[in-house]
Amino acid sequence: MDQQAASSSAPVSLGQEIAELWGEHLDGRTVGVDDDFFALGGNSLTGIKIIDRVAQDYDVRLSVRDFYLAQTPARVAELIERARAAA
Amino acid sequence: MRLTPGPRRAIDLDAVDLFDLDLYTAGDPHPIWDEMRERAPLHHQVLPDGREFWSVTRYEDVCRVLGDHREFTSERGTVCTHLGQDDVAAGTLLTSTDPPRHTEVRRAIGARLTARAVAPWEDRIRQSVVRFLEPALDGAPFDLAEQALLLPAIVTGPLLGIPERDWAELVQLTAMVTAPSDPHFQMGGEAATLAISHHELVTYVTDRVKRRRASGDTDGSLLDHLMSVHAGDAPLTDEEIALDGYSILLGANVTTPHTVSGTVQALIERPEQFDKAQADPTLIPNLVEEGLRWTSAACNFMRYAVDDVQIGGGTIPARGAVVAWIGSANRDASRFPDPHTFDITRDNAKRQVAFGFGPHFCIGAPLARLTLRIFFEELLQRCGSIELAGEPEHLRSHFIAGLTHLPIVAQERRTP
Numbered sequence: 001m002d003q004q005a006a007s008s009s010a011p012v013s014l015g016q017e018i019a020e021l022w023g024e025h026l027d028g029r030t031v032g033v034d035d036d037f038f039a040l041g042g043n044s045l046t047g048i049k050i051i052d053r054v055a056q057d058y059d060v061r062l063s064v065r066d067f068y069l070a071q072t073p074a075r076v077a078e079l080i081e082r083a084r085a086a087a
Numbered sequence: 088m089r090l091t092p093g094p095r096r097a098i099d100l101d102a103v104d105l106f107d108l109d110l111y112t113a114g115d116p117h118p119i120w121d122e123m124r125e126r127a128p129l130h131h132q133v134l135p136d137g138r139e140f141w142s143v144t145r146y147e148d149v150c151r152v153l154g155d156h157r158e159f160t161s162e163r164g165t166v167c168t169h170l171g172q173d174d175v176a177a178g179t180l181l182t183s184t185d186p187p188r189h190t191e192v193r194r195a196i197g198a199r200l201t202a203r204a205v206a207p208w209e210d211r212i213r214q215s216v217v218r219f220l221e222p223a224l225d226g227a228p229f230d231l232a233e234q235a236l237l238l239p240a241i242v243t244g245p246l247l248g249i250p251e252r253d254w255a256e257l258v259q260l261t262a263m264v265t266a267p268s269d270p271h272f273q274m275g276g277e278a279a280t281l282a283i284s285h286h287e288l289v290t291y292v293t294d295r296v297k298r299r300r301a302s303g304d305t306d307g308s309l310l311d312h313l314m315s316v317h318a319g320d321a322p323l324t325d326e327e328i329a330l331d332g333y334s335i336l337l338g339a340n341v342t343t344p345h346t347v348s349g350t351v352q353a354l355i356e357r358p359e360q361f362d363k364a365q366a367d368p369t370l371i372p373n374l375v376e377e378g379l380r381w382t383s384a385a386c387n388f389m390r391y392a393v394d395d396v397q398i399g400g401g402t403i404p405a406r407g408a409v410v411a412w413i414g415s416a417n418r419d420a421s422r423f424p425d426p427h428t429f430d431i432t433r434d435n436a437k438r439q440v441a442f443g444f445g446p447h448f449c450i451g452a453p454l455a456r457l458t459l460r461i462f463f464e465e466l467l468q469r470c471g472s473i474e475l476a477g478e479p480e481h482l483r484s485h486f487i488a489g490l491t492h493l494p495i496v497a498q499e500r501r502t503p
Contacts, residue, residue, distance in 0.1 A: 038278035044285035045175045064286050068279045 014080065019073035021057075025049050033074040060084060088414075088481055088488050090349055090381055091356065092117035092427055100127050105142060105410070105485065106134060106167070108268055111386075112483045117427065120144050120415035129399030138171040140389070140408040141401075146440070148399050149416035152390050152409055154445030156185040159390035159409060161447065167389045167410055168267065168281065168486055180330040182447060188319075189446055195318040196331065199309055202453040208246060212458055215241045216465050224469055224499045228476040231351055232493035235344035236262065242458050243339050248295075248308025257291065260284045261340040269483035271491055285333075292332035296325070309335065338451050342384040345482070345489030346441075346455075347462060350378030352493055353429045355473050360431050365467045374431040375459045380439035381429050383414040386488040388443060414488055416440050471500040 015033035023031040025046045037047075047067060054076075055061045060083040062076070070076045088111045098119055110116055123130050123144040130142040143152055152159045161183050164174035174183045181192050198204065219238055223229040240254035249257065259272070263284035267277040274280045296314060305311045313328045323331070354361040364374050387410050392403040403409050417439050418426035430436075442449035449455070477494035 038276075038282070041172070042282070043172075043175055044282045044289065047282055047286050048290065064290070065274065065283055068282045068286070069275045071275075071279065 015074040015077040018054075018077050018080075021053055022050060022073055025053075031073060033077075034072050037068070037071045054080065058084075060087075088112075088386075089115045089117065090353065090488075091429075092121075095121070098122045100130065103130075103132070105130075105132060106170075108483050108485060111485050111488065112481050116414070117418060120412060120418065124415060124419060129401035129403070131401075134170075138408075140167070140170055140410050141392075141403045142410045142412060143399050144412045144415035144419075145399065146416040146419035146422040149411040149413060149440060150444045151398065152411040153388060153440075153443055153447065156189075156446060158393055158396050160185055160393050161189075161390060163391040165388050165390065165447075166486060167387060168277075170389065170408055176330050179324070179326050180334060181327075181450075182334055186446055192318040192323065192327065192331070193446070193450065195316045195323075196313065196335075197450050198316075199312045200450055200454060202457075205246075205454045205457055208454075209457065209461065211245070212242050213461050213465065216458075216461050220465055220469060223495070223497050226496060226498060228494050228496055230492055231495050232344070232348040232479070232490035235347045236340075237344075238347060238462075239339045239343045239458070243454065246309060246454075247335065247339065248306055248310035249336075253291070257288070257336060258340055260288050260291075261337050264288070264337055265341045265487040266482050266484035269491065288333045288336060289329050292336070293325070293329045296328055296332075335451070338449065339454075341487055341489075343455050343458060345384040345487065346378055346382045346459060348490045348493045349382035349384070349488075350374070350459075350463075351466070351473065351495070352475075352479060352490070353378070353381055355475055355495065357429060358472075360429060361467075361473070364431055364463070368464060368467065370431055371463050371467070372456075372460055373433070373436055374463055375456060376436035376439055377429060377431050377433050378459065378463075379441040380417045380423065380433075380436055382488065383417045383439075383441050384488055385441065385443070385449075386414045386484075386486060387412045388447075413440055413443070469500055471498045473497045 019031040019033050023029055026040050026042060031040060051062050051064065051067055058080050060080050062079055066079055067076060070079055093115045095118055100122060103119055123142065128143065128145050128148060131139065132142065133139040143149055162177040162185050164172065165182055177183045178188065181189060184192070219241060223231065236258050237254065240258055244251055244254055263272045263274065263280050266272055267280035272280065274283055295310060299314065310332060313323060313332055316323065364370050389408055389410050392405055392407045392409060394405045396403050420426050422438060423433070423435065442452040474496050475494065476496040479490055480492040482489040482491050
């Protein structure tokens, strides 16, 4: 996955962290920052775990709808950045 | 989908696409199923993306697929919108669990949903139904299909232990699960719609359980029952409580409304049947059975073949997905003569399989039957006549057969 393709304004490193976190919950597979959650086999039970981990690790409670509509690690990283900025 | 089929037409069974959502929104599946029962009782289809499934459409075959877990497992998923993705909740969610674990949990939960257990709710349900019908009786157009979506919530909310303020949102979420491509309910794409609705429903139940544990409050509701009941030697796990709570909400919400509106539509189209039921209220229990057969709101359920299996004159290979079309089984002429005739005096209407068949037979069936009987008793008691006040619109789903809009005008009955 070409990381330059990320349309994210968030630092690439946060996107990568999120991609790694997804990987942990998706059978340890390698996840790129622009990979699609559902194409990777993600579902609501994975989503519940990931949102809980984000809350724990980043102190940001993502909205369920925002999370699934964002659909890529890069855009989820953006959501986290935005929530932090607003805090 | 149309419940009264249009004229018989030439059908090329090799070209039929049973997962084409337009078929259910604007089309007419019954003539296709008629043809399948006759000429291809085991039908095979490959989707453009390579996923494939087999279909059974005859009454006997549908019962066999739904009834025999040794040949046809539920543990890889039972809902055709998830074809090809093994169910992540297998072995935990009751509907995706085979015996023997299924039997233990089913017995434990079902004890609170038997006909005898729900009978004391009759007066409360009747009061709710009467309140529900009031705005329909003032002679102004009333969208029965839209309003009926809330009916199970109004009726079963207190029984399930869910406060009224949450119902509208839960109804929206359960509708998203069953018709993730319907523009009324879609949010982002189909996958996002399904994930959002599953996620929010499961976390809703989890949060209620947490709050209840913290406060120690009990109200004798079904949710309390899930939290305290033992299956086998142990209480249900938190995951089982969350998923089965979700499943009960789903089952309650997404089928009964369509049986209500589809049956009322059938009565509007056939005033002689309406008059017959009104003249003789003892026919109402059978009207309910015929309405269930006619509407078959849960249009199908899916199973996976465990080994190669012979059925319908063909073979489903091991691990193949098979869709059991309940909507078709309920129109099988070998079981129901003149199957496309809506007849409230049909003598074997009760043999319908709208609630499924075998171990996974709908756990809420006694409650649904009670609710439907009360609904039609009150409707026929209070309405002098009902007319269509606009075009019915159909749900965009190949899993749930239903209506999204059914505008009606009802006149209050003068001499009840």
